[in-house]
Amino acid sequence: MGIVTADFTVTLDGYGAGPNQRLEAPFGEFDREGVHAWHLDHADENKAEVARITEADAYVMGRNMFSPGRGEWDVDWKGWWGAEPPYHASVFVVTHHEREPVPMKGGTTFHFVTDGITSALAQARTAAGSGNIAIAGGATTINQYLAAELIDELRLHVVSFTAGVSSGSRLFDGVPRVGFEVASARHTPYVTHLTYRRA
Amino acid sequence: MGIVTADFTVTLDGYGAGPNQRLEAPFGEFDREGVHAWHLDHADENKAEVARITEADAYVMGRNMFSPGRGEWDVDWKGWWGAEPPYHASVFVVTHHEREPVPMKGGTTFHFVTDGITSALAQARTAAGSGNIAIAGGATTINQYLAAELIDELRLHVVSFTAGVSSGSRLFDGVPRVGFEVASARHTPYVTHLTYRRA
Numbered sequence: 001m002g003i004v005t006a007d008f009t010v011t012l013d014g015y016g017a018g019p020n021q022r023l024e025a026p027f028g029e030f031d032r033e034g035v036h037a038w039h040l041d042h043a044d045e046n047k048a049e050v051a052r053i054t055e056a057d058a059y060v061m062g063r064n065m066f067s068p069g070r071g072e073w074d075v076d077w078k079g080w081w082g083a084e085p086p087y088h089a090s091v092f093v094v095t096h097h098e099r100e101p102v103p104m105k106g107g108t109t110f111h112f113v114t115d116g117i118t119s120a121l122a123q124a125r126t127a128a129g130s131g132n133i134a135i136a137g138g139a140t141t142i143n144q145y146l147a148a149e150l151i152d153e154l155r156l157h158v159v160s161f162t163a164g165v166s167s168g169s170r171l172f173d174g175v176p177r178v179g180f181e182v183a184s185a186r187h188t189p190y191v192t193h194l195t196y197r198r199a
Numbered sequence: 200m201g202i203v204t205a206d207f208t209v210t211l212d213g214y215g216a217g218p219n220q221r222l223e224a225p226f227g228e229f230d231r232e233g234v235h236a237w238h239l240d241h242a243d244e245n246k247a248e249v250a251r252i253t254e255a256d257a258y259v260m261g262r263n264m265f266s267p268g269r270g271e272w273d274v275d276w277k278g279w280w281g282a283e284p285p286y287h288a289s290v291f292v293v294t295h296h297e298r299e300p301v302p303m304k305g306g307t308t309f310h311f312v313t314d315g316i317t318s319a320l321a322q323a324r325t326a327a328g329s330g331n332i333a334i335a336g337g338a339t340t341i342n343q344y345l346a347a348e349l350i351d352e353l354r355l356h357v358v359s360f361t362a363g364v365s366s367g368s369r370l371f372d373g374v375p376r377v378g379f380e381v382a383s384a385r386h387t388p389y390v391t392h393l394t395y396r397r398a
Binding site: 031158160161162171173175181192 | 211212213230357359360361362363365370371372373374375376377378379380381382383384385386387388389390391393395398
């Protein structure tokens with residue numbers, strides 16, 4: 001059986017997004033370009049870590065990552081990733097609102113799961129077969145899986161500056177005590193890649 | 200001229216202490232023994248990092264680290280470190296309440312500074328000569344120096360479990376955007392030692 005992984009990029013003070021997230025600014029008031037420069041602009045220096053983000057055989061993501069905002073679906077909205085998303089596998093979106101599956105080019109299909117994170121993970125496991133499942137984000141969804149102790153390998157990409165915001169999405173918010181072991185730590189001047197395995 | 204360093208041990212979710220800190224429980228509701236096991240119980244595995252904590256030529260610490268609580272001094276209180284504290288140098292305690300210097304065995308003298316963090320650092324610099332100055336803690340004091348961009352080298356010791364508290368002392372709280380570069384990252388299964396230099 002595969003393992004459940006999660007990659008997440010955080011500032012030195014633990015933020016994945018800033019306040020006031022909305023469709024026009026999915027990361028809210030946040031230096032998205034700076035925080036994500038390690039893979040957007042410097043993928044060459046971080047090749048192994050970039051590749052691992054999309055090597056799972058099925059994915060789970062929160063509604064807010066697929067489409068910021070709440071309420072009924074705009075069925076014209078098919079995510080941020082263009083016609084051919086980088087997942088090339090089934091992606092299970094946890095939501096309160098039903099929607100028919102959305103097949104995309106290149107093997108990605110977005111499925112919409114309305115009965116919670118455990119069900120989404122079970123469906124992803126079926127889709128992944130013996131492969132791995134990645135919890136793609138955002139922070140709220142990863143925190144729910146962390147709290148339920150369902151993440152086997154947490155890969156943090158910690159950038160070397162603080163967000164300097166007073167609110168936003170912070171990894172581990174609301175997560176009770178959970179224990180990991182550090183499997184690896186690799187750094188460039190601008191980012192530290194930390195791999196944690198469930199203790 | 201020496202540099203200004205700070206060593207700080209945090210949980211995976213960024214806490215250095217829990218809620219309800221008081222004289223009888225200086226870390227509040229917090230697994231102090233677990234969080235600090237890396238140097239209390241496993242100093243052998245972390246020899247270099249342990250040694251660096253007390254190799255500065257002068258120190259600055261907050262009132263709350265010297266003696267939790269507020270108000271006038273109990274002059275019988277001489278810190279947590281017994282007759283011979285591990286500093287062997289001048290330690291400048293930032294406080295609102297004047298007090299005569301307290302000389303201890305082994306070369307440590309506690310000085311009490313009532314005119315703020317900049318003055319405390321200036322006095323420590325004089326005491327250190329060409330040596331380094333360490334901001335010894337706690338989180339509130341380190342955060343003040345971080346916000347003022349006065350820390351040249353921040354050495355984080357990140358333990359591999361979350362505190363699972365909903366309040367307490369968190370590193371970087373109230374710190375605006377500040378940038379570092381990662382100088383080194385070393386790990387054991389239980390702790391990651393990250394050295395950041397001011398960018």
